[in-house]
Amino acid sequence: MLTATTAPLAQIILPELDQELALTRRVLERAPEAHFAWQPHPKSMALGHLASHTADMPSYMATALETPELDISEAVGDWQPATTTTELLQRFEANGAAARSALAAIDEEGFAQIWKMHYGGQTVINQPRAEVVRHIISHMIHHRGQIMVYLRLLDVPVPGVYGPSADEK
Numbered sequence: 272m273l274t275a276t277t278a279p280l281a282q283i284i285l286p287e288l289d290q291e292l293a294l295t296r297r298v299l300e301r302a303p304e305a306h307f308a309w310q311p312h313p314k315s316m317a318l319g320h321l322a323s324h325t326a327d328m329p330s331y332m333a334t335a336l337e338t339p340e341l342d343i344s345e346a347v348g349d350w351q352p353a354t355t356t357t358e359l360l361q362r363f364e365a366n367g368a369a370a371r372s373a374l375a376a377i378d379e380e381g382f383a384q385i386w387k388m389h390y391g392g393q394t395v396i397n398q399p400r401a402e403v404v405r406h407i408i409s410h411m412i413h414h415r416g417q418i419m420v421y422l423r424l425l426d427v428p429v430p431g432v433y434g435p436s437a438d439e440k
Contacts, residue, residue, distance in 0.1 A: 280382050280401060281374050284408075288374060291408055292329065292367045295415045297430040299326060299363055302418065304356045306425055318421050319359075321414060323352035326363035328411040329370035335403045336373040340387035343395075374404070 299322055307319025316324070327350075334341055353359035377400070386403050388396035396403065415432070422429050428438035 279379055281377055284404060285371065285374055288332075288371060288408060291412060292363075292371075294432045295325065295411055296360070296363060296367075298415050298418050298422070298432070299359055300356065301422055301427055301430060302356055302359060303425065303427060304354070304359075307352070307354070309421070309425065311421060311424055317352075318418070318425075319354070320352045321421070322359055322418055323362070325411060325414040325418060326353065326359050327366055328407060328414065329363070330366040332404055332407045333366070333369040333373040335386045335388075335400055335407065336377050336381065338386075339384070340389065342389045344389070344391045 302318060302322045304319070307322070308317050310317045315321075353362055382401040382404075383399050385397060386400045387394055398406075419429050419432070429436045431439045
C-alpha cells in the first residue's frame with residue numbers, strides 16, 4: 272500500500288489521475304457532435320469547445336512537467352476544437368497518455384521546481400509543478416462537471432461519476 276511518507280508524489284497521484292481520466296472519458300464519449308455548437312447561454316462555451324478544452328487538459332500537465340514555462344498566448348493561436356466525438360476521444364486518449372508518461376517520469380526534485388505560465392507578457396502562474404498538477408486535475412474535474420450539466424440540458428443520459436446518476440439506477 273502506498274502512503275505519503277513512503278511513496279514518491281508521482282506514485283500517489285498516478286492512481287488518482289487514472290481514475291479521473293477514466294471518469295472524464297465516460298463523460299466525453301456522451302458528447303453528441305450534433306450539438307457541438309450548442310451553448311446554454313451566450314456567455315458559456317459551446318459544447319464542442321468545452322469538451323475539446325477538457326480533452327486537452329491532460330496535455331497541460333505534460334507541458335508543465337516537461338517545460339520550465341509556457342507563453343499561452345503563443346500556444347492558443349493554432350488551437351481548434353474537435354469536430355467529431357471520435358476526434359475528441361482520440362485527442363483525450365493521446366493527451367492522457369502524455370500526462371501519465373510525464374507524471375511517471377518526474378521525481379520529487381522536478382515536482383518542487385517552479386513552473387511559469389505567461390499570457391501576453393504577464394505571469395499568470397508561478398508555482399511548484401506539484402501544485403500545477405493538482406490544479407490541472409481539479410480544473411479537468413470542474414469542466415467535466417460543466418459538460419455533465421450541458422448533457423442534462425440536452426437530455427443526453429448523464430453517466431455516473433462517483434456513483435450512479437439519475438440515468439443509471
